[in-house]
Amino acid sequence: MLKVKDLVVSYGGIEALKGVDIEVKKGEIVTLVGANGAGKSTLLRAVVGLVKSKNGSIFYEGQEILGQKSQNIVTKGITLVPEGRRVFPNLTVLENIKLGAYFRKDTKKIEEDIQWVYSLFPRLKERSWQLAGTLSGGEQQMLAVGRALMSNPKLLMMDEPSLGLAPLIVKDIFNIIKEIREKGVTILLIEQNANVALKIADRGYVLETGKITIKGSGKSLLQNEDIKKAYLGESVAK
Known part of the structure; x- marks a missing residue:
């Protein structure tokens, strides 16, 4: 459904994205994991045309959408929850x-x-x-x-939906994300709470300083020792 290839985005000469490749297939929940400043939000904003890209391609349902106006992208079926x-x-x-x-x-x-x-x-x-x-x-x-x-939307992109929310509300939000997917909406999710996000994700990508460093199924990323140490915390790792 969505293919991002070799995407480069610069702010004032500094590259926020350095040749990023990701793919989101129809019906999936895909999550992007990474620290603040890794480029996650920039990637979503580039997909919906809110930031200009220096290089690369963004294909949605086989059509190049890079450079199109945001309102045109929304009418094609892509929506961002900022x-x-x-x-x-x-x-x-x-x-x-x-x-x-x-x-x-x-x-x-x-x-x-x-x-x-x-x-x-x-x-x-x-x-x-x-x-x-x-x-x-x-x-x-x-x-x-x-x-x-x-x-x-056919593709719903969500940027930090659990940020600042109480644990019970976070649980409700993620249950609803799964319900939305069951209605046929594909989801691309950015989430600092990597443990919760990877549990519901079909696949995930780790973005570090503008580059994809690890990718795999949600389950495999949850079990990855490097990800446990960096994003899931000591208590989850144990």
Whole structure:
């Protein structure tokens, strides 16, 4: 579904991505693991056209999308849930959700998808007329995911969905990620909580200082001693 080949992205002469290759197949959950500053967010932003690439190719369903406008990429079926949620604080929950369907014209299906989002996140339905800025961090994350789903994506990219959330909320978010995949949505996930992410991932990549250093199945990466030491912590390794 998505193939990134030899992608190079520079900021002010410094290469954030140094020839990255990744592949995401239809129906998969793929996770990118790496420290802060490794280039993970830059990779997702390059896929949706938010940053310019110096070199490389990005193929989506066999078509080169590198250099296309972000709105065109969204209409092709790729959506990004950005780090930090980025909800519109002065709009209601429902207004935020509807904004996710901005480029769609299928009114009846939009209403069905709103109900689907509410079924995934019942708390959003309870707070549909509440201003988004008054929601808790976990509720704002739910809203950011729900809004992204309203664009009817084939590929949903998520940047640190568990950041700053309580463990119980993190568990809920990851259960919902699995449920979204069961509905036929392919997922590319960035997550600092490597233990949780790799447990649900079909495959994963480790990104270090702009380069892919390790790749494999989620299970094999969980068992990799180097990854245990670097990203999973001593207690998980034991």
